[in-house]
Amino acid sequence: MSGPNSDYDPVEVSTLQPEEVAAARDAALAAIAGATDLEQLKQARIEHTGDRSPLALANREIGALPPQARKEAGQRIGQARGAVSQALAARQEVLEAEREERMLVEETVDVTLPADRFPTGARHxxxxxxxxxxxxxxxxxxxxxxxxxxxxxxxxxxxxxxxxxxxxxxxxxxxxxxxxxxxxxxxxxxxxxxxxxxxxxxxxxxxxxxxxxxxxxxxxxxxxxxxxxxxxxxxxxxxxxxxxxxxxxxxxxxxxxxxxxxxxxxxxxxxxxxxxxxxxxxxxxxxxxxxxxxxxxxxxxxxxxxxxxxxxxxxxxxxxxxxxxxxxxxxxxxxxxxxxxxxxxxxxxxxxxxxxxxxxxxxxxxxxxx
Incomplete structure (x- = not known):
């Protein structure tokens, strides 16, 4: 019977490769930056931070690594996910501010205008x-x-x-x-x-x-x-x-x-x-x-x-x-x-x-x- 694998072979878990993690992070940041409204940002959040997102799946694979390799991979994944979360929060704040400004413009009512219509009401x-x-x-x-x-x-x-x-x-x-x-x-x-x-x-x-x-x-x-x-x-x-x-x-x-x-x-x-x-x-x-x-x-x-x-x-x-x-x-x-x-x-x-x-x-x- 062979003993446990104590050597770290990067090929064993390809999703944990530095270039793979960086690619997933960059894709998430690009999607977040490209979101033009809150609905698109919500979709980007689901695709890049949800349970089936590349970074989330990579995070689950850390347990398959030998003990001495887990720390490095964990830091790499954590930094990538943190960067995505920060980008999401920043983009959310920007889009919400834009929405508020747009609502103020689109829903502006001139209360000084004379009223030309009064509801007549109705009897029950x-x-x-x-x-x-x-x-x-x-x-x-x-x-x-x-x-x-x-x-x-x-x-x-x-x-x-x-x-x-x-x-x-x-x-x-x-x-x-x-x-x-x-x-x-x-x-x-x-x-x-x-x-x-x-x-x-x-x-x-x-x-x-x-x-x-x-x-x-x-x-x-x-x-x-x-x-x-x-x-x-x-x-x-x-x-x-x-x-x-x-x-x-x-x-x-x-x-x-x-x-x-x-x-x-x-x-x-x-x-x-x-x-x-x-x-x-x-x-x-x-x-x-x-x-x-x-x-x-x-x-x-x-x-x-x-x-x-x-x-x-x-x-x-x-x-x-x-x-x-x-x-x-x-x-x-x-x-x-x-x-x-x-x-x-x-x-x-x-x-x-x-x-x-x-x-x-x-x-x-x-x-x-x-």
Whole structure:
């Protein structure tokens, strides 16, 4: 067995030859000196100081040398790498200074010039959408009713036939204020406004109630812990589901155009009986379920021809009685749907969060009116 190689043979590692190291150093310095902007300098840094650069690879080969040869090779490589690092730092400083000077020249603004254009601003689509909905019902002879967003538990739940054991009372859906014994919540719907209206006046009552509501939902593309609802209430003699259907058909047509009607699907809500889910004829495919003239399904309604919109029903007699209205003489209907979701349908928005993030570019796109 032969002993270890104790002799230094320069041919063994050619990348450590003085002329090879000098060539790698000179190439790096030339590339650095030739960089005319920071992006080119960054590329030169990667090519000549990165892990795969010639000097970096040569540095790794030092370990292959006999012990007595490592010191000399290490000094040679170190000096070369140091020269490259110094050149990089110096060139970086020069190019950054040039960039700053160029920016000062190119981005100079004469603040003494008279302004000839002022941004007109824009109203938020939630605001204009709420007003549009209110105008539709005011034109029908209804009134707009408002109420506080911090509401008594009795008005938010008990007056609406939501019993003490109803799951909506739990922290799963409701924001409760402290202390708990005050029985105060952030309203989970605008129905308490309806209850306040029935408690303060006698029929006939025709009110629409737009406003903010709060639930402990996740914040994502289709959910928010704060959103907007519009609810309607009609209480009069002889009110039927037919009046409700006609009202919602007119509402849908006003919001989405001619030919848009609604359909009812049986459902359950504690404050209405009977109750129904409201679906819209898809305003994109007009109920055909197809995407244009081709065989593909409509992406908006997923080929069903209908889009879920909200809930409705005939006011439960218990709710009328709780608010001091004679349920033997009067009947009524109520409905509710999300303003945010209605605007998403109307304008093709894909992410609910765009309505709440305060980006002026989003608001400006809607102008001053819808």
């Amino acid at each position: 689509p939630i605001t204009t959408g709420s007003e549009l909905i209110a105008d539709i019902f005011v034109a029908m002879g209804w009134e707009v009713a408002e109420g506080p967003v911090i509401e008594a538990e009795w008005l938010n739940f008990d007056a609406l036939n939501l019993g003490p054991d109803h799951p909506a009372r739990t922290m799963q859906d409701t924001f409760w204020t402290a202390p708990a014994e005050d029985h105060v919540v952030l309203r989970t719907h605008t129905s308490p406004v309806q209850a306040r209206t029935m408690l303060s006046r006698q029929p006939p009552i025709y009110v629409v109630c737009p406003g903010r509501v709060f639930r402990t939902d996740e914040y994502d593309a289709t959910h928010s812990p704060m959103f907007h609802q519009v609810e309607g209430l009609a209480v009069d003699e002889g009110i039927t589901m037919g009046h409700l259907k006609g009202t919602l058909d007119h509402f849908a047509t006003s919001m989405f155009g001619e030919g848009i009607t609604t359909r009812f699907r049986p459902s359950f809500f504690p404050f209405t009986e009977p109750s129904a889910e409201v679906d819209l004829v898809c305003f994109v495919c007009r109920g055909t379920g197809l995407n244009g003239a081709g065989p593909e399904s409509c992406r908006t309604c997923r080929g069903e021809g209908w889009i879920e919109w909200g809930g409705c029903g005939v006011v439960n007699p218990r709710v009328l009685a709780a608010c001091g209205i004679d349920s033997e003489r009067y009947s009524g209907f109520a409905f509710g749907m999300g303003i945010d979701r209605t605007l998403m349908f109307r304008h093709g928005l894909e992410d609910l969060r765009a309505l709440f993030e305060g980006d002026i570019r989003f608001t400006t796109a809607f102008g001053t009116e819808l």
